[in-house]
Amino acid sequence: MELEDYIIQLTPIPRPKATLIASYFKAQTVKKGTLLVEEGKTSKQSYFLKSGIARCFLYDHNGNEITTRFYTAPATLNDFQSFFKQEPSKEYYETLTHCETLTIDLEAVQYCFHNIPEFREWGRMMLTMNYVALHERMISFHKFDAKERYLELLKQKPQIIKEVPLKYVASYLGVTKYSLSRIRKEIITSP
């Protein structure tokens, strides 16, 4: 999906303004397995994912990777804390497929923030949406068990279940790959 259309879809904004905002982004193609943001480094860019899938992950104290979030196009991707505060990121962001992205650097974001009120509004919308999504995720951990969370993800984002290796999905759901494999089996054998 094009960035313009993505913006218009999410916030009431005249098309020319959306086009203007989109003009500050630069197109890029990124191959599978690329780290867009690295732990310990300060994020210099924000991304719009035009096509493809990405994930955010970190390591626990045993050195195991934990996937904390998936991004499926169309989506915006950045590390709020690192990008806006210009401090080292605590997580990695990695493409899981070949991706087409649009990128924008902090300078351009700040320029747009000051000069395009609709951009501010869009930014606030993005932040709120992210907060709400995270909150829902947190609640699902309290209310549901692993199997229910898996079924919910399958319903909401089947693309992830289909295209992403099980181990990443497992840690995202808060279980091991062994457990998730058993959950799958259970679902298949007893519907």
Added chain:
Amino acid sequence: MELEDYIIQLTPIPRPKATLIASYFKAQTVKKGTLLVEEGKTSKQSYFLKSGIARCFLYDHNGNEITTRFYTAPATLNDFQSFFKQEPSKEYYETLTHCETLTIDLEAVQYCFHNIPEFREWGRMMLTMNYVALHERMISFHKFDAKERYLELLKQKPQIIKEVPLKYVASYLGVTKYSLSRIRKEIITSP
């Protein structure tokens, strides 16, 4: 803590501006056990907690209360989704002690948003802080077990452990009150 000082502490802003912002809030005292926001109702106000403790909670599918967040003064308290989008809240917000609050309604917030750039900035800061805090919480669920989460809470917000009934703390940590009671015992008997 006074709202002015709270604002100044969190965002670079001249005191007169902070005073101006604070002037849009109205003082109130609220007794223990009051619901500030109710599930199913649209939140009309945002709160600054000058003193006291509050919590946010909801019910799972078994009818059990789950505490999703604690607020210890000084803190701002609102339901972003319900307040800003004016849609029904999905959760309850309840005072756990007698509280002194300052309240502001949506109209005043919007007026300030349009007329005080520093207020916008402060709002964005609040939202970012909330997002980051929630994200940290989410990560702690992936990385740590119940005992470790308890010890972390004890370190970060001892006031909550001291003053809030165990059952609320338990559901906040994602365990039953039985398990939390056992975790406590374990910590006492084997340090």
Added chain:
DNA sequence: ATCAAAAGTTGCCATAGGGCAACACACATC
């Protein structure tokens, strides 16, 4: 087509935490 590496599955046993029921304790009210 072949082969190596990555991904996924499964048997086995270990462990964390759930949930009931009974009990202990504190404190507020009368």
Added chain:
DNA sequence: GATGTGTGTTGCCCTATGGCAACTTTTGAT
């Protein structure tokens, strides 16, 4: 001081999930 309600503890057993090791399947590179 008696009584009741809310709070916290604990014994018991059960279930969900963890984690290792061995295995099968899929995928990707040459």
